[in-house]
Amino acid sequence: MGFLIRLLVNALALYLVTRVYAGVSFAPGADLLGILLAALVLGIVNALIRPVLLLLSLPVNLLTLGLFTLVVNGVVLWLVASVTALNVAGFGAAIVGALILTVVSWVLDAAVNALGLDGGRG
Template sequence: MNFLLNLFVSALALYAVSQLYSGVHFAPGAGALDIALAALVLGLVNALIRPVLGLLSLPITLLTLGLFALVLNGLMLWLTAQFTALDVDGLGAAVVGALLLSAVTWVLNAVTGALGAGREHR
């Protein structure tokens, strides 16, 4: 159940970012299934590829005092757009979109946590 809630929050956050920022948008005619697929692919990219790139880019991340992590987040969003109906207008737009996506996801996670939806029942 927690997986489905996280997928829903991610999909809602992606949709919200596509409505708030013109640099990140979905292809015309994209539906709810396309948005959910983009959220799933983004989760897979963040789980499988981001740790490897994070480790490889650790020296530059340390040199930039962590700011390169923002570029990595943008790269993950851009990579997701290569395989889904999500469209990103370049790396700069991907970095801004990733920042917005982080903020929107944080707010949505706070709301679902406050509603008690994220708690496990024992």
């Protein structure tokens, strides 16, 4: 049940980012399945590829006091956009979109936890 809630929260966060920021959008005609697929791919990329990217960029991340993580998050969003119905206007738009996605996901996670829908996490 926790996986399904996490997938729905990611999908809602992606959808909200496309509504708030014009640099990130879904392809015309994208349906709920396309949004859920993008959220699933985002979860997989965050679990498998993002840690490797963070490890490889560790020296730069240390020099920038962690700000390079924004660039890594932008790369992750750009990778997701390259294989799903998600469209990103450019690399700068990917970084801004990833930052907005982080904030929206954080707010939605807090709401899910406050409502007790998190499946006992806490």
